[in-house]
Amino acid sequence: MQCKNNKLFSVSMKNLYFTILLVLVSGVHVSFAQNNTSSPYSRYGLGELEQVGVGRASGFGGASLSYRNKSYLSIDNPAALAAIDSLKFIFNVGASSKISKLNQSGDSDVLYDNNIRRISLGFRISPEVSTAVSLMPYSSVGYNISTLERVNGSVDFYERILSGSGGLNQFVISNGVAITDKLSLGVNAVYLFGNNTSNETITLSSTYNYTVEELISKGIYGNVGLQYKDNFFKGWDVTVGAKFQPKIQVAAEKKESVTNSSSGTIIDDNTLSKGSFDVPMTYGFGLGFSKNERLWIGADYLHEQWSGTKILKEATDLVDRDRFSLGMEYDANDGYARKFLKKMTYRMGAFYDSGYIKVDGIAIDSYGVSLGLGIPMAQQKGMLNIGVEFGSSGSLSSNLIREDYTRITIDFNLFETWFVKRKYQ
Amino acid sequence: MNRLFLLIIIFSVLIIGCNSEEFEIHELGGNLIESSTVVTMLDTFTVTSSTVIRDSVQTSSLGSVSVGRYVDDYLGSIKATSYSKVDLGATFSLETTDKARLDSIVLVAYSTGIFWGDTTQMQTINVHRVTDHIEINSDTLAYFNTYSLNIDPEVLGTKTFVARPKRKTEVNSGVYHDFRIRLNDELGQQILDSALVNDGILSDATRWEEYLEGIALVPGENDNASVLNFQTDSMNIRLYYRTVGNSSGGSIESHRDFKISKTLSFTNYQADRSNSNQLGTNLSGLVESEIDIPSEQTNNLAFIQGGTGIYTKLKFPYLELLNQQGDAVSLLKAELLLYPEEGTDQKELFPLNKLNFELYQTDRLNRLVSQVVNSRNSQITSIYYIDYENPEDTPLTFDLTTYVSNVLVNGMDEDDGLLVKLTDQYNNAFVNRMVVNNDPNSSLKIKLRTTYAVQK
Numbered sequence: 001m002q003c004k005n006n007k008l009f010s011v012s013m014k015n016l017y018f019t020i021l022l023v024l025v026s027g028v029h030v031s032f033a034q035n036n037t038s039s040p041y042s043r044y045g046l047g048e049l050e051q052v053g054v055g056r057a058s059g060f061g062g063a064s065l066s067y068r069n070k071s072y073l074s075i076d077n078p079a080a081l082a083a084i085d086s087l088k089f090i091f092n093v094g095a096s097s098k099i100s101k102l103n104q105s106g107d108s109d110v111l112y113d114n115n116i117r118r119i120s121l122g123f124r125i126s127p128e129v130s131t132a133v134s135l136m137p138y139s140s141v142g143y144n145i146s147t148l149e150r151v152n153g154s155v156d157f158y159e160r161i162l163s164g165s166g167g168l169n170q171f172v173i174s175n176g177v178a179i180t181d182k183l184s185l186g187v188n189a190v191y192l193f194g195n196n197t198s199n200e201t202i203t204l205s206s207t208y209n210y211t212v213e214e215l216i217s218k219g220i221y222g223n224v225g226l227q228y229k230d231n232f233f234k235g236w237d238v239t240v241g242a243k244f245q246p247k248i249q250v251a252a253e254k255k256e257s258v259t260n261s262s263s264g265t266i267i268d269d270n271t272l273s274k275g276s277f278d279v280p281m282t283y284g285f286g287l288g289f290s291k292n293e294r295l296w297i298g299a300d301y302l303h304e305q306w307s308g309t310k311i312l313k314e315a316t317d318l319v320d321r322d323r324f325s326l327g328m329e330y331d332a333n334d335g336y337a338r339k340f341l342k343k344m345t346y347r348m349g350a351f352y353d354s355g356y357i358k359v360d361g362i363a364i365d366s367y368g369v370s371l372g373l374g375i376p377m378a379q380q381k382g383m384l385n386i387g388v389e390f391g392s393s394g395s396l397s398s399n400l401i402r403e404d405y406t407r408i409t410i411d412f413n414l415f416e417t418w419f420v421k422r423k424y425q
Numbered sequence: 426m427n428r429l430f431l432l433i434i435i436f437s438v439l440i441i442g443c444n445s446e447e448f449e450i451h452e453l454g455g456n457l458i459e460s461s462t463v464v465t466m467l468d469t470f471t472v473t474s475s476t477v478i479r480d481s482v483q484t485s486s487l488g489s490v491s492v493g494r495y496v497d498d499y500l501g502s503i504k505a506t507s508y509s510k511v512d513l514g515a516t517f518s519l520e521t522t523d524k525a526r527l528d529s530i531v532l533v534a535y536s537t538g539i540f541w542g543d544t545t546q547m548q549t550i551n552v553h554r555v556t557d558h559i560e561i562n563s564d565t566l567a568y569f570n571t572y573s574l575n576i577d578p579e580v581l582g583t584k585t586f587v588a589r590p591k592r593k594t595e596v597n598s599g600v601y602h603d604f605r606i607r608l609n610d611e612l613g614q615q616i617l618d619s620a621l622v623n624d625g626i627l628s629d630a631t632r633w634e635e636y637l638e639g640i641a642l643v644p645g646e647n648d649n650a651s652v653l654n655f656q657t658d659s660m661n662i663r664l665y666y667r668t669v670g671n672s673s674g675g676s677i678e679s680h681r682d683f684k685i686s687k688t689l690s691f692t693n694y695q696a697d698r699s700n701s702n703q704l705g706t707n708l709s710g711l712v713e714s715e716i717d718i719p720s721e722q723t724n725n726l727a728f729i730q731g732g733t734g735i736y737t738k739l740k741f742p743y744l745e746l747l748n749q750q751g752d753a754v755s756l757l758k759a760e761l762l763l764y765p766e767e768g769t770d771q772k773e774l775f776p777l778n779k780l781n782f783e784l785y786q787t788d789r790l791n792r793l794v795s796q797v798v799n800s801r802n803s804q805i806t807s808i809y810y811i812d813y814e815n816p817e818d819t820p821l822t823f824d825l826t827t828y829v830s831n832v833l834v835n836g837m838d839e840d841d842g843l844l845v846k847l848t849d850q851y852n853n854a855f856v857n858r859m860v861v862n863n864d865p866n867s868s869l870k871i872k873l874r875t876t877y878a879v880q881k
Contacts (some may be wrong), residue, residue: 039454040453040454040455040457040458041457043457043458043459102453102454104453104454107452107453108453109452109453143454143458145452145453145454145455145458146452146455147452147455149464151464151465151466151876152463152464152465152466153465153466153467154466154876156466156758156876158464158757158876160455160460160462160464162455162458162460164458198461200460200461200462202462202464202755202757202878203757204464204757204758204876205757205758205824205826206800207756207757207758207800207826208757209462209755209757209878211461211462211880213461256880258753258755258880260755260756260757260830261800262756262757262800262826262827262830263756263827263830263831263833263834264800265834267753267754267755267834268752268753268880359457399456400457401453401454401457
């Protein structure tokens with residue numbers, strides 16, 4: 001190998017190859033093409049929006065705007081990247097498993113969904129600037145609903161299967177800059193892509209009619225973040241976080257095709273419209289207090305102005321989303337810990353999210369509590385973060401669905417020391 | 426580190442592999458999702474009908490022949506005459522020392538159990554000698570319903586009787602009782618003599634043909650009874666004779682069968698539709714296959730009859746307008762419903778139950794252009810099952826989904842239509858008939874019932 005002399009670099013390249021291999025082998029791209037959820041509400045708007053807070057933030061309610069850590073690749077607030085370790089190459093892969101119970105007028109159904117939550121790579125490129133790239137879902141569409149309905153003007157019944165799949169994904173390039181010791185700024189450039197697909201199959205006798213409607217998007221938007229950290233009181237630090245995203249139009253098109261089995265032909269195959277949809281104007285504030293880099297308590301408020309947004313020139317009936325969250329983290333390791341339990345990081349949090357859709361005048365809001373655990377790996381190789389969220393969303397009134405769920409998020413936070421010469425293996 | 430990556434790979438594969446919900450269907454939440462389609466049934470399409478005639482109904486090689494005459498209320502008099510070649514079989518000869526004496530010669534036949542008409546009336550069958558050569562060759566591939574042969578006017582045998590076409594040898598037996606017509610002793614004696622002198626008639630097929638080419642079974646000229654159906658497999662001319670035994674001196678009864686040829690047996694159907702009293706008026710013009718007689722001229726009725734080659738022709742002049750019912754019209758089901766005219770299904774006399782019908786696409790010249798097929802590309806047939814609880818409301822139905830879908834996609838010609846006929850071979854070569862109601866003011870007129878989805 002040509003670069004054998006440059007051992008310093010080749011070790012990390014090896015790991016990079018591993019990472020690429022991992023992505024290919026595990027078929028992550030398959031999973032991203034098919035964001036999984038099992039909620040009829042995912043038919044509305046752009047789908048079920050991705051949970052706020054990645055990685056360790058899913059253990060404390062997603063209240064991450066003011067959170068910063070030397071090994072944390074934040075996507076919610078890119079300014080936090082300024083805090084990452086200068087000697088580390090950080091890799092994150094996370095997935096979640098959700099068990100949800102859908103309740104509707106006395107009936108219930110249990111569904112399981114598994115999803116890749118994100119893949120991130122990040123490192124510091126200069127003393128002031130850190131960068132990260134991430135691939136993660138933006139929204140998910142998923143439902144499979146079968147009903148038996150009567151033909152208009154007849155006594156016959158037909159079966160209608162409504163199913164949704166797909167979702168939007170985002171490829172995010174994040175940069176965090178330390179402007180001063182106290183102030184850092186960040187910017188996310190996001191490439192949003194994917195298909196929201198809704199299918200409808202009508203079956204009568206042995207003939208079926210299959211309608212596919214796709215919202216295909218490929219567009220760019222972005223947001224900026226800020227963090228300001230200062231001494232507060234008797235060893236406590238305060239961090240203020242903020243985020244802003246302007247309303248941006250993302251290029252999209254809507255296609256529809258209708259296939260009939262009896263003639264075996266595609267009856268209709270149209271691009272219904274081409275244009276864009278709006279990613280809403282968003283702002284958020286976070287306030288956090290930390291002590292000795294071990295204890296942190298924070299709270300976030302996030303506002304997304306979905307009202308007035310348009311999807312392909314059509315006004316949506318989406319509503320503004322407000323999200324309140326509260327979280328805390330405690331690193332039990334004082335640096336000398338020997339007991340396993342003493343080496344771990346403990347997290348907890350809670351949130352209320354008003355949601356961005358309203359059905360029959362009722363907001364599909366959600367709330368939940370979360371618990372998290374950070375388990376350090378041997379030799380400072382990283383941390384396994386486990387978050388468990390117990391939540392509920394929707395409503396039982398007006399014959400709507402309420403979803404009670406438990407979501408377990410597992411996130412591998414891996415470090416590879418880059419800029420230190422290693423011994424030969 | 427490598428172990429860790431392995432762990433991640435396993436973990437990722439598990440995560441991706443575990444989504445079971447793609448294969449499950451749930452009912453909750455149907456009210457939350459607005460469907461994009463509306464499914465509607467429409468059966469008010471105009472279906473015009475007419476009656477046409479085809480002259481090429483094959484009646485040979487079917488395994489049965491029909492004989493009888495009846496007068497149909499709608500379709501006039503129908504007369505069925507059968508023609509059959511009589512096979513010599515193996516050489517037949519007798520020793521003069523046997524001192525054979527003629528007992529009798531009879532035609533033995535067995536019913537197929539099928540009949541059409543009134544079996545309580547007396548009817549006659551006359552047996553005649555066929556004088557024309559009966560042969561299927563490259564020119565005559567088969568015999569058809571309109572074909573007839575010359576016969577010797579002399580009657581070889583006759584029988585006037587009340588038919589019992591369903592009579593079996595025993596109550597639960599599958600074997601039908603034999604039907605016999607005694608033939609002239611003169612014929613029997615001639616055959617017996619030939620056998621005794623061994624003059625070659627009974628050893629040479631050509632000479633046998635010259636002697637007895639075949640027989641025709643002709644119904645009584647003015648009968649109004651039933652048309653009967655006989656198996657050709659088991660029909661024969663049987664010569665009964667006695668021989669004197671060498672030792673004992675008592676006589677021995679013997680018989681020799683001359684079998685009827687299955688392939689060289691056929692039925693000729695003759696109809697006289699000129700009677701002005703018949704209910705299906707104006708059908709006398711039905712003489713050529715290019716002629717359509719619209720239902721409007723025949724009391725809003727259309728007719729289907731097997732052996733006489735009468736088919737009902739249907740046209741759907743406004744069918745393509747279905748495409749204008751909405752956005753992206755997608756046909757889910759199309760059903761053709763034909764209701765027999767009230768009172769024309771008579772369980773005892775004219776049983777329609779279990780008759781098997783088929784459809785052909787046709788053109789201006791009423792040709793059988795192609796079979797109407799279903800989505801699996803096999804021909805659509807429909808067996809008519811009567812609900813005897815509610816006989817008037819039982820339609821003959823055909824699934825026209827594939828046909829109508831094709832029309833919606835590819836369009837249709839103004840002359841395109843469908844012919845409804847009894848299925849070939851058996852039913853179509855008998856006299857079963859269906860009288861179809863197409864009175865525009867009746868709720869039981871011919872209907873095309875379509876169910877389709879349109880995009881909202």
